[in-house]
Amino acid sequence: MKNRKLNIFILISLILTIFFILNPFGVEILNARPGGGHSYSGGGSSSGGGGGGDGIGLLIYYIFSVLPPQISIPLVIGVIVLKFYVDKKNSSENQTIVATPGIQATMNRNYVIERSLQQLLSIDPNFSKVLFLDFVASIYNKYYTWFGSENFKNLSPYFDTYELQRSKNLHNKQTVNEIVIGSMRISEINLLQSVTGIAVDIEANYTLNIHGRKTRYAVVERWYFNRKTGIISPEPDKMRKLVCPACAAPVSFTDDGVCESCGTKINAGEMQWFVLKHKILSQEVFSTKGLAHYEEEIGTNLPTIYQHNIQETSMNFARRHNIDWNSWRMQFSQNVVSEYFIKIYNAWSINKLNSVRNLLTDRLYDSFMFWIDAYKTAGLKNKLENINISNVQLVSIDEDKFYESITVRIFASALDYVIDASGKVQGGSDKNPRYFSEYWTFIRRQGVEKDAYDYSTCPNCGAPADKMGQAGVCEYCGTKISNGDFSWVLAIITQDESYTG
Numbered sequence: 001m002k003n004r005k006l007n008i009f010i011l012i013s014l015i016l017t018i019f020f021i022l023n024p025f026g027v028e029i030l031n032a033r034p035g036g037g038h039s040y041s042g043g044g045s046s047s048g049g050g051g052g053g054d055g056i057g058l059l060i061y062y063i064f065s066v067l068p069p070q071i072s073i074p075l076v077i078g079v080i081v082l083k084f085y086v087d088k089k090n091s092s093e094n095q096t097i098v099a100t101p102g103i104q105a106t107m108n109r110n111y112v113i114e115r116s117l118q119q120l121l122s123i124d125p126n127f128s129k130v131l132f133l134d135f136v137a138s139i140y141n142k143y144y145t146w147f148g149s150e151n152f153k154n155l156s157p158y159f160d161t162y163e164l165q166r167s168k169n170l171h172n173k174q175t176v177n178e179i180v181i182g183s184m185r186i187s188e189i190n191l192l193q194s195v196t197g198i199a200v201d202i203e204a205n206y207t208l209n210i211h212g213r214k215t216r217y218a219v220v221e222r223w224y225f226n227r228k229t230g231i232i233s234p235e236p237d238k239m240r241k242l243v244c245p246a247c248a249a250p251v252s253f254t255d256d257g258v259c260e261s262c263g264t265k266i267n268a269g270e271m272q273w274f275v276l277k278h279k280i281l282s283q284e285v286f287s288t289k290g291l292a293h294y295e296e297e298i299g300t301n302l303p304t305i306y307q308h309n310i311q312e313t314s315m316n317f318a319r320r321h322n323i324d325w326n327s328w329r330m331q332f333s334q335n336v337v338s339e340y341f342i343k344i345y346n347a348w349s350i351n352k353l354n355s356v357r358n359l360l361t362d363r364l365y366d367s368f369m370f371w372i373d374a375y376k377t378a379g380l381k382n383k384l385e386n387i388n389i390s391n392v393q394l395v396s397i398d399e400d401k402f403y404e405s406i407t408v409r410i411f412a413s414a415l416d417y418v419i420d421a422s423g424k425v426q427g428g429s430d431k432n433p434r435y436f437s438e439y440w441t442f443i444r445r446q447g448v449e450k451d452a453y454d455y456s457t458c459p460n461c462g463a464p465a466d467k468m469g470q471a472g473v474c475e476y477c478g479t480k481i482s483n484g485d486f487s488w489v490l491a492i493i494t495q496d497e498s499y500t501g
Helices: 002-022 053-066 069-098 103-123 129-145 150-158 161-171 310-321 325-349 354-359 362-378
Strands: 174-191 195-210 213-228 274-285 381-399 403-419 425-428 434-445 489-495
Touching (some): 129 403, 174 362, 362 489
16 A cells, blocks of 8 residues: 555656646746837747746655655656756757748748739739738737627628637637737738638737636737638728728628628628638747846847848839939938937837827837836836947838838847836846847838928827827827828837848
């Protein structure tokens, strides 16, 4: 009987050992700065979670204290060997994950996507990647926001019937909130005779509530959008937010997809894009603790990824705007890139973004505010001082009927550190500058020639820009000024180790 109990204990010990070694306990947040890993998840330099070392130490203590030496010593040796093997394996896997694709392979993939986009534009001159991704963000946000609520039926025209029903069955007892979309990338385009399909990879995080238990996840999801070939994309106002494709009224549909405003039956894919299916590519438990922890930059020395035809695209841009390219590029780097960079980083440093609300798209502002609130809750501030920009490289220009976008790679340095409420440094350094680079993407409405704002006034009515509001709307004239209709706005920040073009 005694031996049986001993054998059971050994078995339990082995099971617990394997659990403590293999089970990660969440994701640490590693980099600071607005774009430095705090956009949506742990960033490319994330360690991917802890290894449960304390649990293993406690288990070894119990093994030595309870089991005889002839059993405890071999068992502990086995634990150490297993731990070493798993750590080595995880290290190898992490290196594989962090490593970026070859530059040439990345440029080739981007070329295929760009060529497909040009083909799509030839049959749909209204297609805009900027507006399409805004539409995707709206669908994604509403899908999770309306989980388990009566409003979920309003998505019926935008989802395959089977996919929507599967979601209802799967998530009828779950709710999701605090949704933060970090990045979206078109990963595939299929132009078939009767159907056009676009796959979008979305990196985000959100809080999942199941029976009162809340868990936050960092996810990468792939969403497949389809529509009938030959459909022309709606105007910007019908793409920026979810409205009835027929009458443009705010979404209010029956379970069968009939608009309650105009009575039109909206069949999926006949007037607008719809979600054929979506799947989770990766999911990790996610925590905002560890905000003061820093890791070394890992992508600063990587080669810059340029658009494959950047010189030709640049010259075409200059001809359309009737500008001298070299002079304009220098002015853009100084008056837009550097000005925005300094102002946004200074606003971030004091946990207040209202002064730069007109410089940020809605999605980027919401992402920043999630982290600003996380710092405030933790009683911390991420200070950025002595900011210096050493180089700005223009890497990509995209244009369509409604928008133009420019992506630059910014090389900079700053004192980057985190302080608590008493002013004590909790992470980073207030003495040694941190060198880094990031890719920033700016967008502007076609036909707008103004390259920079008068930051102190509303560009529409000239009133003081002191009442901008979280929605980016001037409270004096009611004009939305954060969508690129008046000048450039910052839409995306991508870390150098994550940028793929």
